[in-house]
Amino acid sequence: MIHVTRTMLVPRPMEDAVTYFADFAHTQEWDPATVSCVRLDRGPVEPGARWRNLSRFRGRTSELEYCLDVRQADHLVFTGRNGTVHVTDDLRFTPASPESTRLTYEATFAFKGVARLAAPFLRGEVDRLADDVAAAVPRVTAR
Template sequence: MPQVSRTFQVDPAPEVVVPYLADFGNAEKWDPGTERCVRNDDGPVAVGSSWNNTSKIAGISTELTYTLEQLTDDRIVLVGRNDTATSTETIEVTRSGAGSSITYTNDLEFHGAAKLAAPLGKVVFEKLGNDTEKQLTEVLNGLVR
């Protein structure tokens, strides 16, 4: 199961970062693999909210349904599922000076025949982890300007 994890600093405080990242529709702006992310329900974003996400990674398009499974003042857990994979994105946010320290972890579990892609997936997801850290930092820092 490939896992990538990055810890980095951003300018906005946790009370800005957590609600922004809990709304997974914003992934279109900060996740370099996401091409489209549309909410399936209405109302305030809360545990149980879900999104249809279309991503393209290493030239391969995939669709997952993401559900917000945990939301606290310092932790967001979003789980995306389809027949071939489960992607668990855990985002931990702590105060760091006037801004935030973010630890972003993505655990990817392949199912069935897709398990054969796991070794290659690790290489691809390491690069994607670097790209996500860069883009997420830029987008979040842009929220306070």
């Protein structure tokens, strides 16, 4: 299992920041590994909403189906799954000022089967990806 945490400043009021991140399709904008992310269902973005996320990691492309599990005024939790990994993205929001929000982003990767053996070797690359996300979020959300 690999767990990473990054804290970043989002240049949006908290309610706007939570609304933006609740739509997981926006990962195309702030996650450099995401190639595409498409909503699989319709309706309000609330617990149970699902997305198909196509990501590129270590030169390989993988598809995960993500579900919004928790949507609160200051907290979002998404889980993504495929045959190799179970990912949990836990986002917590606190106001930094009236115009900005502090986002604490935690991601946990629980590898399945033979892929568990590779987890220790992937730690550095997952850390670099988390750093890339932390650098991209403030820039992308300033638009």
